[in-house]
Amino acid sequence: MGSTKTDEKGFLTEAVMIESLKKQKNDPKVKAIMEDVCRDMFDVMDTNEDGYIQREEFRRAFDNIGIPDSCFAEQAFNAIDTNHDGKLSFDEVTHAFLEFLLSEDEDSPYNLSWGPLK
Numbered sequence: 001m002g003s004t005k006t007d008e009k010g011f012l013t014e015a016v017m018i019e020s021l022k023k024q025k026n027d028p029k030v031k032a033i034m035e036d037v038c039r040d041m042f043d044v045m046d047t048n049e050d051g052y053i054q055r056e057e058f059r060r061a062f063d064n065i066g067i068p069d070s071c072f073a074e075q076a077f078n079a080i081d082t083n084h085d086g087k088l089s090f091d092e093v094t095h096a097f098l099e100f101l102l103s104e105d106e107d108s109p110y111n112l113s114w115g116p117l118k
Helices: 014-024 028-045 055-064 070-080 090-102
Strands: none
Touching: 014 090, 028 055, 028 090, 055 070, 070 090
């Protein structure tokens, strides 16, 4: 591997991306950027602007990105809704997003968070 950003052919591969994320996962600047991304994503999904993502809003977001399986959206919603109050707070979504990107736990429930991985 010639660089930490690309493989020897100049491509960003899954392995290169994972290695890069591992190196950056404890960097406060990187976490701040990821939290900004989460805020934008959260605001887009919170269509009724009540400060929470309801089940229907979450399901609709899945539909909009081409994952129409409401059963899968329900599983993902339940994995993120750690306090089981039937709605997703910004903190729950941010935690799930960061765990999805940065956790090395292959069995993490947050692997369900953003759609089926193929």
